[in-house]
Amino acid sequence: MRLSILIYIAVMALTTYLVRMIPVTAFRKKITSRFARSFFYYIPYAVLAAMTFPAIFYSTGSLLSAAVGLAVAMVLAWKSCSLIVVSLAASLAAFLVSLLPF
Amino acid sequence: MxxxxxxxxxxxxxxxxxxxxxxxxxxxxxxxxxxxxxxxxxxxxxxxxxxxxxxxxxxxxxxxxxxxxxxxxxxxxxxxxxxxxxxxxxxxxxxxxxxxxxxxxxxxxxxxxxxxxxxxxxxxxxxxxxxxxxxxxxxxxxxxxxxxxxxxxxxxxxxxxxxxxGIMIYAMFVAIVLPPAKKEHGVALVVMLAAALSCCVRFLPFLQWISGGFSIIICAVIAAAVMAIVKPISEDPSDGDGGQAHEA
Structure with a gap:
């Protein structure tokens, strides 16, 4: 264990926990601002998109296998396959492409 | 309660x-x-x-x-x-x-x-x-x-x-985002906007000083704020649970 990393993890875990815990224990009303509610509604999707692109193209070490994996993921996700199926299929597709001789 | x-x-x-x-x-x-x-x-x-x-x-x-x-x-x-x-x-x-x-x-x-x-x-x-x-x-x-x-x-x-x-976790993110994006234009737009901004930060030379963690925050906040103004969700407060809201 490296101390610096342990500090990062502690800060990370504490922040994540407080974000979850404070509203559940303290909050008893609903947010009424339409902007705030819309912002909260959109933020998870925006975060996921910003994290996925362009990072997904570098996730396998090969642009080609990542692109094929992404394509497979998008097709299966479009058909509303479960998270596990999409994940495994994308990974399998990337793996098969990485076995190609070019 | x-x-x-x-x-x-x-x-x-x-x-x-x-x-x-x-x-x-x-x-x-x-x-x-x-x-x-x-x-x-x-x-x-x-x-x-x-x-x-x-x-x-x-x-x-x-x-x-x-x-x-x-x-x-x-x-x-x-x-x-x-x-x-x-x-x-x-x-x-x-x-x-x-x-x-x-x-x-x-x-x-x-x-x-x-x-x-x-x-x-x-x-x-x-x-x-x-x-x-x-x-x-x-x-x-x-x-x-x-x-x-x-x-x-x-x-x-x-x-x-x-x-x-290494692609698995990102594929899961795609699987979370795509089905609601298919159903709601607002979600589709916020996803495309955030992804485009994130790519800009990664590839435009004058934005590359922004580090990975901050890039995610900046892109997501801008995209969500823009969409919250352009396409706010329905007025009914009972919908405001961050996952079940529907368009007005």
Whole structure:
């Protein structure tokens, strides 16, 4: 264990926990601002998109296998396959492409 | 706040949590592989999963750690990425029974993830602590166990196989985002806007000073704020649970 990393993890875990815990224990009303509610509604999707692109193209070490994996993921996700199926299929597709001789 | 005592027991929660736990097992396997691939040790990856229990926040957190970012950057990143839990938490309080005292809520809130929230609020009756603990149990074990297995496998699997698994966590993000984006233009637009901004930060030379963690925050906040103005969700406050809202 490296101390610096342990500090990062502690800060990370504490922040994540407080974000979850404070509203559940303290909050008893609903947010009424339409902007705030819309912002909260959109933020998870925006975060996921910003994290996925362009990072997904570098996730396998090969642009080609990542692109094929992404394509497979998008097709299966479009058909509303479960998270596990999409994940495994994308990974399998990337793996098969990485076995190609070019 | 509902005062009714929940009819659901621990074992009901356990049963409802099984599919979530199995899903987490495979996805956190991908996280374990990615984390070790980024340079973290097995034990470090495991501790992250055992103390955080959040896919998106953990991936972003590893980004900050690997880039040797500041602790301020770490706090801000986790705050923004996990802000949705605050809104879910507020919604959850409306669905808890009278036995949910403050200390119990403090324990329950640790297990508040997207999937657990979705299941808990979709129950016909309010939920109590025992049900919620049951619901948390298998996802927690699946998340931590999958991370450990992935981190260990990351050290022994052949390179091609290990590298291919790096895409798993991102593929899961695609699988979360695409179905709602298909149904709602607002979601589709916010996803495209955030992805485009993120690519700009990554590829435009004059924006490359922005580090990975901050890039996620900046792009996501701008995209969500723009869409909240351009296409606000319906006025009915009962829809404001961050996951079930519908267009007006």
């Amino acid at each position: 509902s005062q009714r005592i929940s009819p659901y027991r621990y074992r009901h929660g356990l049963r409802d949590g099984l599919p979530i736990g199995l899903g987490y097992l495979s996805v956190s396997f991908g996280f374990g592989i990615s984390a070790v691939g980024e340079g973290l040790r097995v034990l470090e990856a495991l501790i992250i999963s055992m103390t955080n229990l959040t896919s998106a926040g953990q991936v972003a957190g590893v980004t900050v750690i690997v880039a040797a970012g500041t602790l301020f950057e770490m706090i801000l990143t986790q705050l923004v990425i996990n802000l949705r839990y605050s809104l879910m938490g507020i919604t959850l309080t409306q669905r808890l029974d009278a036995r949910c005292t403050t200390p119990r809520r403090m324990l329950m809130s640790f297990g508040l993830t997207d999937e657990i929230f979705a299941v808990a609020v979709s129950k016909p009756y309010p939920v109590g602590p025992s049900y919620f603990y049951g619901l948390m149990t298998l996802p927690y074990i699946g998340w931590a166990g999958g991370t450990l297995l992935g981190a260990l496998a990351g050290q022994i699997l052949p390179t091609e196989l290990r590298m291919s698994m």
